[in-house]
Amino acid sequence: MSRHIAGPEIERLIQLLARLPGLGPRSARRAALHLVKKKEALLEPLGKAFADAAQNVRVCATCGNIDTSDPCTVCCDATRDSGTLIVVEDVSDLWALERVGSVRAAYHVLGGRLSPLDGVGPEDLNIKQLLTRIEAGGVKEVILALNATVEGQTTAHYITDMLSGFDVRITRLAHGVPVGGELDYLDEGTLAAALQARTAL
Structure with a gap:
């Protein structure tokens, strides 16, 4: 004791x-x-x-970001492409993408990922709000920027199925060899994903 x-x-x-x-x-x-x-x-x-x-601090009712205003600073930014919607699992993922600064799109935070073993189902995530945003019109592309885990990929497949009836382009982040990575140090899953997502030179 x-x-x-x-x-x-x-x-x-x-x-x-x-x-x-x-x-x-x-x-x-x-x-x-x-x-x-x-x-x-x-x-x-x-x-x-x-x-x-x-x-x-409050949660943005539009996208799920955390900010001191609602709608948040990202949602209020008129310079962003509102026709492109990046779907992420958590606010930390949104912040990580914003640090890169190469995409000026809108976001949607799911608040987690599907995980039946942990009791997390579709009703526990902001998927219904995502569908509402798509139904409102104006979104041309949905980028699924979800983690490359089993749960993340399961969530991506579920969202893809839910959006199949909408006239939107659905893409996902490329997976594979990281910049500066050496093949000998990569795991088999990363190498397999890199081979499947290979591109022409």
């Missing part, structure tokens, strides 16, 4: 930090200790930032 070595406030901070992705109990203790030691420089500004985020 572990003993408490700090006051309840610090223990609570450690427990909350340990819930964050990538932080276990040991990392949470180190982070909490660092924050407490740097109270004025880190802990207090971080607490204010958390409070501001809790009060002002």
